Amino acid sequence: MLQPVGVGHKSLADYTHLVGRPLIEEIRTLSEELSGLKVLHLSATAFGGGVSEILYTLVPLMRDVGIEAEWQIIIGREEFFNATKIMHNALQGNPQDLNAGEWAVWEQFNHMNAEALAEGWDVVICHDPQPAGIRNMVPDKAEHWVWRCHIDLSTPNPATIEHLLPFISDYPQSLFHTADYVPQGMGGHVNIVPPAIDPLAPKNMALSPEDAAYVCDQFGLDVDRPLMCQVSRFDPWKDPLGVIDAYRIVKESLPSVQLALVGSMASDDPEGWDFFNATIAHAGGDEDIHILNNFNNVGSIEVNAFQSHADVVIQKSTREGFGLTVSEALWKARPFIGGNVGGIPLQVENGISGYLVSDVETCAARSLDILRDPALGKALGRRGKEHVRKHFLTPRYLRDYLRIFSELLAAAPGAAPAAEAAGQQAAEPAS
Ligand code: UDP
Numbered sequence: 001m002l003q004p005v006g007v008g009h010k011s012l013a014d015y016t017h018l019v020g021r022p023l024i025e026e027i028r029t030l031s032e033e034l035s036g037l038k039v040l041h042l043s044a045t046a047f048g049g050g051v052s053e054i055l056y057t058l059v060p061l062m063r064d065v066g067i068e069a070e071w072q073i074i075i076g077r078e079e080f081f082n083a084t085k086i087m088h089n090a091l092q093g094n095p096q097d098l099n100a101g102e103w104a105v106w107e108q109f110n111h112m113n114a115e116a117l118a119e120g121w122d123v124v125i126c127h128d129p130q131p132a133g134i135r136n137m138v139p140d141k142a143e144h145w146v147w148r149c150h151i152d153l154s155t156p157n158p159a160t161i162e163h164l165l166p167f168i169s170d171y172p173q174s175l176f177h178t179a180d181y182v183p184q185g186m187g188g189h190v191n192i193v194p195p196a197i198d199p200l201a202p203k204n205m206a207l208s209p210e211d212a213a214y215v216c217d218q219f220g221l222d223v224d225r226p227l228m229c230q231v232s233r234f235d236p237w238k239d240p241l242g243v244i245d246a247y248r249i250v251k252e253s254l255p256s257v258q259l260a261l262v263g264s265m266a267s268d269d270p271e272g273w274d275f276f277n278a279t280i281a282h283a284g285g286d287e288d289i290h291i292l293n294n295f296n297n298v299g300s301i302e303v304n305a306f307q308s309h310a311d312v313v314i315q316k317s318t319r320e321g322f323g324l325t326v327s328e329a330l331w332k333a334r335p336f337i338g339g340n341v342g343g344i345p346l347q348v349e350n351g352i353s354g355y356l357v358s359d360v361e362t363c364a365a366r367s368l369d370i371l372r373d374p375a376l377g378k379a380l381g382r383r384g385k386e387h388v389r390k391h392f393l394t395p396r397y398l399r400d401y402l403r404i405f406s407e408l409l410a411a412a413p414g415a416a417p418a419a420e421a422a423g424q425q426a427a428e429p430a431s
């Protein structure tokens with residue numbers, strides 16, 4: 001038996017005022033024929049990173065509309081997570097592929113998890129590559145299988161994707177954030193569905209400026225001085241060192257500026273601590289650089305406060321599957337600057353709802369533009385929030401999954417597949 005995750009309760013009705021009645025009604029209609037469907041989400045960790053963030057909202061909302069949704073965590077140990085971290089990096093373009101021993105470890109753990117998996121599911125959704133091999137090993141344990149890819153597969157290491165492909169290509173349904181991420185040779189029905197954020201979760205719910213400042217003050221920030229902030233795992237692809245370099249350039253012209261780098265440590269990310277220490281070393285003892293993580297008691301409310309209080313929020317990634325932190329910042333109507341990679345341009349229109357940058361110097365220049373002109377920041381933030389409201393709030397994401405479930409149920413032998421519906425309409429305005 002794999003470890004189940006407790007997710008609490010959420011009610012779809014609570015989202016009506018945010019996303020509009022038509023979307024909520026569409027979800028209710030779709031869910032009528034899905035009542036009692038036994039759906040399992042399988043992922044590698046219940047803590048840290050975007051996948052767990054999403055499932056804590058999606059699973060209770062699926063339950064609220066009548067689906068018997070569960071979320072379970074696969075069994076893994078250090079050697080498995082070391083292998084899957086190399087795989088994750090290679091799939092995002094790193095030249096280092098797994099060696100034969102590391103592939104063997106990945107397969108061995110997939111076998112172990114395949115054995116431990118309970119039977120009798122209508123749908124099993126495997127998230128990311130860690131559990132992706134299970135389907136081939138025990139196809140009969142579920143009626144239908146779905147693979148959800150959360151990472152940037154646009155330029156994968158060729159050897160790594162070639163090795164992984166036989167394990168993922170036969171999934172009858174798969175989901176990718178953008179069409180660029182779909183590997184050549186992917187079979188089944190491919191859906192282009194970006195994820196979404198939960199506007200009612202403690203991380204994103206409305207926080208007054210006074211409350212946000214009060215929380216930031218407790219972490220030693222001077223709430224009367226300008227703040228640049230990046231919230232992300234300590235990972236080279238998130239480029240916190242580049243953010244420090246951009247902050248240093250800004251500080252030459254604006255000595256009062258401060259920087260907060262807030263990063264949670266994920267249990268399936270063994271590299272995290274090394275890179276956390278490298279980031280501290282790069283900060284070189286600058287007292288205006290605040291480096292915080294979940295072991296300093298930075299939880300969802302604190303992330304909310306930092307994002308809400310910051311004068312500019314940055315996500316200077318050099319690879320990014322989607323980047324939930326982008327929508328999180330925009331939803332708080334903050335001026336935003338992000339790397340022009342992966343899922344970030346989906347969420348930000350350059351110069352309209354934020355800025356997209358590809359180097360440290362431009363990141364610094366745009367930060368200064370915003371810090372010197374609060375009206376500019378306000379206008380960017382307002383447009384960013386509307387874009388997120390239309391495209392990137394959880395009910396839209398729930399609707400896309402329900403459409404896929406409906407297609408799976410409808411796809412009896414001989415029936416015409418329900419075409420591209422979910423994929424093409426996934427990111428349409430919610431209302
Ligand atoms: N996050 C957090 N605390 C931190 C750093 C990150 O709660 O200190 C959250 C962040 O708010 C976001 C998620 O972790 O919801 C990261 O998701 P994203 O898609 O941005 O990146 P990933 O980590 O999946 O690559």
